[in-house]
Amino acid sequence: MTRLTRRTAIGCLFTASALLKSGAVALAQDGSTIRLGLTTALTGPYNEFGEGTRRGFDLAIDLCNAKGGVNGRKVEIATALDDQMVPDRAAQNMRRLLDDASLVGILGPAGSGATMAVVDMATADGRVFINPLAQAPAATYPAGLEKPPRPNVFQFGILSPVEAEVLGSYIAKTYKSIGLLHESTSYGVSGRDTLLAVIKQINPDMKILAESYNQRATDVTAQLVRIQRADVEALLVVGLGTDLVNIRRSMGRLGLQQPLVTSAGGLSLPYFEGAGEAAVGTIAPMVSALVDVKRRPEVTAFIDAYKAKFGADRYWGPDADRPQIQMSLIVIPAFDGLNVLLEGIRRAGSTESTKVIAAIEGLDGFPGVNTTYSFSKQRHHGIGPQSLAMLKVVKQGNRLGLEVLPRT
Numbered sequence: 001m002t003r004l005t006r007r008t009a010i011g012c013l014f015t016a017s018a019l020l021k022s023g024a025v026a027l028a029q030d031g032s033t034i035r036l037g038l039t040t041a042l043t044g045p046y047n048e049f050g051e052g053t054r055r056g057f058d059l060a061i062d063l064c065n066a067k068g069g070v071n072g073r074k075v076e077i078a079t080a081l082d083d084q085m086v087p088d089r090a091a092q093n094m095r096r097l098l099d100d101a102s103l104v105g106i107l108g109p110a111g112s113g114a115t116m117a118v119v120d121m122a123t124a125d126g127r128v129f130i131n132p133l134a135q136a137p138a139a140t141y142p143a144g145l146e147k148p149p150r151p152n153v154f155q156f157g158i159l160s161p162v163e164a165e166v167l168g169s170y171i172a173k174t175y176k177s178i179g180l181l182h183e184s185t186s187y188g189v190s191g192r193d194t195l196l197a198v199i200k201q202i203n204p205d206m207k208i209l210a211e212s213y214n215q216r217a218t219d220v221t222a223q224l225v226r227i228q229r230a231d232v233e234a235l236l237v238v239g240l241g242t243d244l245v246n247i248r249r250s251m252g253r254l255g256l257q258q259p260l261v262t263s264a265g266g267l268s269l270p271y272f273e274g275a276g277e278a279a280v281g282t283i284a285p286m287v288s289a290l291v292d293v294k295r296r297p298e299v300t301a302f303i304d305a306y307k308a309k310f311g312a313d314r315y316w317g318p319d320a321d322r323p324q325i326q327m328s329l330i331v332i333p334a335f336d337g338l339n340v341l342l343e344g345i346r347r348a349g350s351t352e353s354t355k356v357i358a359a360i361e362g363l364d365g366f367p368g369v370n371t372t373y374s375f376s377k378q379r380h381h382g383i384g385p386q387s388l389a390m391l392k393v394v395k396q397g398n399r400l401g402l403e404v405l406p407r408t
Helices: 006-022 047-066 087-098 112-125 160-174 186-202 221-229 241-254 269-279 297-310 331-348 353-361
Strands: 034-040 075-082 103-107 128-131 153-155 177-183 207-213 234-238 260-262 283-287 364-367 372-374 388-396 399-404
Touching: 034 047, 034 087, 034 331, 047 075, 047 269, 047 297, 047 331, 075 087, 075 103, 087 103, 087 112, 103 331, 103 353, 112 128, 112 153, 112 186, 128 331, 128 353, 153 331, 160 186, 160 234, 160 260, 160 283, 160 388, 177 186, 177 221, 186 207, 186 234, 207 221, 221 241, 234 241, 241 260, 241 269, 269 399, 297 331, 331 353
Parallel strands: 034 075, 034 103, 103 128, 128 153, 177 207, 177 234, 234 260, 260 283
Antiparallel strands: 283 388, 364 372, 388 399
């Protein structure tokens, strides 16, 4: 397999970042444009995910075009459609994108439900499909992780079994009883099942009371009361940040003092914004790239490029000197995913789908921001357990901060 040197990749990123800062962005004019299609939640209650991924895609394209494009061709998102993370809308958008033969790659939705509504269509079509966020394993591995992946789907979010390995191990080794509250969506159900499998394997005597709730539900009192009566040691929640805010507030009203342990949504932008200081004490897993004591060069290059383009915006967070961890959940997967697609096109010397897929599957040690990516015919996801850490929300002065917990 072909290995991209770290020096080459980081040199390109630093050069492009410098061009963006100076405004001297020279775009290659020869050759036709490499056109991409996108469906994501640009508006609606979960637009922070869609807008965040769009930022990641746009930054990757800007940096690519700043250094001349791919094989002399400019890159653009030719069609960007809003699905609001609603499965039916995502399916309608996908049919429209796939009808456009000029699109050489498809950038997928920002959630598991919307992704599962479109991925079969995308698989049948055959063009490269970048899955930036959806964690449901079936989106990439419909027959299970031990079976081959969908041939044209590549995943850059945290795969549910990967998250479950880290989160489940922490739960199983820290507590003897838990209440498990999860979304009734494909994300929540798959997260529940994979977590339970990990927990039971490590601690078969763990006492677990599982409850579900509908996404965007305004009242989860009944579920929390049942968990409260079970007298468990901790509450484990698999859900998105907006719903976690409601759950956290309901815990306060009911007097639940147990630790709140969550999936990665517990470190997301809407949870921090909505819960405020109530988020203190929340424990969740996340890619550790932005909180590692020693940052890799590609992480620093991304941070500099992001701030040059967007400034210290909502996704960057309140600390002007340091980006918040949620960028590793929302923005960076899209950035890394598009860079992998463009590297595949570059190496293939073509936009023909089969050649691009073969080139991506040949990447070994490609230096991204969230992790170093290696793919093969059997592996179409990038992030492994070694790239994650368990983090605890703490108060640092007037701001929320993070404490990296020891590995279990």
